Amino acid sequence: MLNLKVGKVVKICSIRKNCIEVLVKINEKLEKAIAYNIFVNNLKVGNWVIVNTTAVDLNLGTGGYHYVLSNLNNMTVESKCKGHIMKLRYTPLQIKVYACEEQDSSYHEIFNNFDSLNNMPVLIGGLHSILPPVTVVLKKYNRNLKICYIMTDGGALPIDFSENVFFLKEKGYIDGTITIGHSFGGDYECVNIYNALIAAKNIMNCDICIVSMGPGIVGTGTKYGFTGIEQGYIIDAVNTLGGFPICIPRISFKDKRLRHFGLSHHTITVLSEISKTSSNLVIPKFDDWRLKYIIKQINDNKIHIKHNIYYMDFNDIINVLENSDIIMNTMGRNFKSDFEYFISAGVNAKYVAEKMSCRV
Known part of the structure; x- marks a missing residue:
């Protein structure tokens, strides 16, 4: 069910490109809210x-925000987009986008x-928080690399919600973005992962x-009930198109939940189960x-039989990440x-x- 309340905007806290954070007074209490243009x-x-x-x-949360559905003082919003592809389809918030693959698109x-992708490397993450460390390290080793970020619809749908993307683009770590499925707001829009690649x-x-x-990954504590399961079929998509898939493993020894330990x-x-083709990963x-x-986990689940696993020293990466001008945060x-x-x-x-x- 949908919980809706009426409030009054009392402060504009911050403005990003297509996203405004405000304080709203609801029943005499100040609450954070986000409005998308x-x-x-x-x-x-x-x-x-x-x-x-x-x-x-x-x-629940990522961030504990309410979301502004409508401005009662200025309710008319008219899109100037010439596209014909609908996202958030058949909901009161359905929007049109101009997808790259539309028939009248250039x-x-x-x-x-x-x-073919001609062996283009594609780094595939299970959480949004991989973006800062991955892009910072890539650009440290080669500032001239042109990096595209494709955002799926497994978490937040508006790309403008992501402060990571905003600052990484602003500082030149990401060169462009594509949003797919029902996610929206990228520099380019595509229908699915294949066309986005x-x-x-x-x-x-x-x-x-x-x-x-x-x-905002969705997880349920069940074996298959998490939106990060998309990593599996993205690996397969990259292989289908002739790319070089790198699956970024989720590794932590600080998560208190045993299922996320190691x-x-x-x-x-x-x-072990979802991807039908091989990928590459570094431990x-x-x-x-x-x-x-970790090696015991890999062997117990026979991951090394299907996938190419490499082990790498990381001492040089510590300084890169510690001294970065981008904040590193996960969970x-x-x-x-x-x-x-x-x-x-x-x-x-x-x-x-x-x-x-x-x-080279």
Whole structure:
């Protein structure tokens, strides 16, 4: 069910490109809310708004925000987009986008004439928080790499919700974005992962592609009940199109949930059962029981039989991530408090950067 309340905007807190964070007074209480320009027009202090409070009412979150559904002082919103593809289809918030593959798009024939990704590396993450360590390490090793980020619809749907994407683009770590499925707001829109990979290669002319959901993974504590399971069929999509898939493993020794200790059950399920084709992944070469623990997980689940696993030193990556101008955060934990998670993402980026150097 949908929880809706009426409130009054009392402060504009921050403005990103297509996203405004505001304070709204609801029943004499100040609440954080986010408004997207695509839905809400000309929002100002003093405006009365309808907000969706469902997630906060349930104590869910990424970030604990309400979402502005409508500005009661300026309710007319008219899209200037010339596209014909609908996202959030058959809901009150359905929007039209101009997808790259539409029949009247100048890019249309690119998809019909596509041949191969020609071994383009595609880094595939199970959480949105892999973006900072991966992009920072890639650009550290080669600032000239052109990097595309494809955001799936496994988490947040508006790409403008992601502060990671905003700052990574602003600082030049990401060169362009594509949103697929029902996610929206990227520099380019595509219907699915296959056409997004083609667009990344043949429209954006990128060197490397990173694919992950937006903030807010869905998990249920069941074997298959998590949206990060998409890593499996994205691996297969990359192989189908002739790319080079790198599956970023989710590794942590700070998560209190046993199923996410060491190599997360998310990664184990994806690699042992969901992906039907092989991928490449790099494990940090920890010098103690941690590496032995991960190797046992890999062997017990026969992951090494299907996939190519490499082990890499990471001492040089520590300084890169510690001294980065981008904040590292996952599940409320920073670089120091979940060191293994960020190092795991970083070594996979280093592996790709070195692979690209060998091509030159």
